[in-house]
Amino acid sequence: MIKLSKRLQMIAERVPQGARLADIGSDHALLPTYLVQQGMISFAIAGEVNSGPLDAAMKQVSDAKLENNISPRLGNGLEVVEPGEVNTITIAGMGGSLIASILEQGKHKLEGVKHLILQPNVGEEMVRRWLLENGWFLTSETILEEDGKIYEILTAVRETEENEGKSVQLYASRTYEQMPETLIDQELLMRMGPYFIQPNPSKIWIAKWQMELAQLERIRQNLAKSDMPVSRQKEEELANEIRRIQGVLTCMQKVQQ
Template sequence: MVKLSKRLLTIANIVPEGARLADIGSDHALLPTYLVQQGRVPFAVAGEVNKGPKEAAERQVRDAGLTGRIEVRLGNGLAVLQPGEIDAVSIAGMGGALIASILDAGQEKLQSVQTLILQPNVGEDLVRRWLRQHGWHLAAETILEEDGKIYEVLTAVRMEAEHRSDVPLYAERTVEETTLRLTEETLLRMGPYLIREPKDAWFRKWEYELDKLDMIRKQLERSTSESADDKRAELEVEKNRIREVLTCLRKDRP
């Protein structure tokens, strides 16, 4: 029986029971193998863009005795799929820009898909923006920490009648009992669900982000160009926005 990391197990628990899953960039087909072994999904496709990872995934599937129930395919993103054969897609461990580009390039392969489970390593806001612009409702967000790294898992479903628009999800609002005004941009960047009930891992993520912005600012201080001055000013605005959110939400915690 395959054992999953905390990150992959979090994703596995989100996959709808009985779904036909495509796991893009499958990392030894660990997630599909686990889900089929558990009886959670009847069939899965493991997609890999390079020959070496594809062969490793094939060995995993063969050793687990799941040939025929998991198909390992070589191809770029959703190009490995046939229209109509999959209900759910998972894409994990890539940058948000790459995930968005994979989804964008493979839109015709998503016609039968009802659930997207996406775990960007960076650029989560780019994924949220793509979902919002292409008729997908952000249904849930999860944040977790494992081996010193923090991951966000975004779950999206097709925009049905009750979700004609994600406008309410990203509507500007004031946090109760504070003066903090959450803008649409802040919600897209920091997560509309995560910001509603922030966990310790979420606070740590944004403290790390502040540290990164400080490092960039110090590098920019070595330059005297006008563009560097503009960039430093932008960084200060961003840092102040993040600090304000963290400070107010810490006060708001029970």
């Protein structure tokens, strides 16, 4: 039986029972193999863009004797899927820009798809923005740390009459009575996560943004050494960005108290 990493395990737990799955960038078909072995699904596509990983996926499927359940396929993004063939898609371990690009280029392949489970390594806001602009409602966000790295898992469903308008509400600007002067607008919600910006925030989420602030401050200090006007402008923009992010963290910590 396959044993998954903590990250893949959390993704697996978000796949609906009985789903017809396409796992894009499948990494040895670990996730589909595990889900079939656990009896959670009976059919999956393991998509790979290069022949080496595809060979590894085929070997995994063969060794597990799951050739009738898992179809390893070579192709770029959603090229491996036919419209209506699956109802759930997982894309993990890529940058948010690439995930958004895969979804955009393969929009015509999303017919019949009801669930998206996405794990960007960076650029999460690009994924959130694509979902909002293309009729998908972000239902949950999860954050975890594994082997010194922090990951976010975003789950979305198609917008329907039942959840119509919820996406707009989710990203509506907000303030908290503990810090009414701190406006958390759509830009910050997109970047930092609408479900994460809540009372009692995750310690891992706080740690992530403290590291992000430290990195932004290092960049700002380097810019401060330059006399070029463009550097002054960029330094000012970064200083404002740092203040906004720090304001959110401070606000959440006050709300928590």
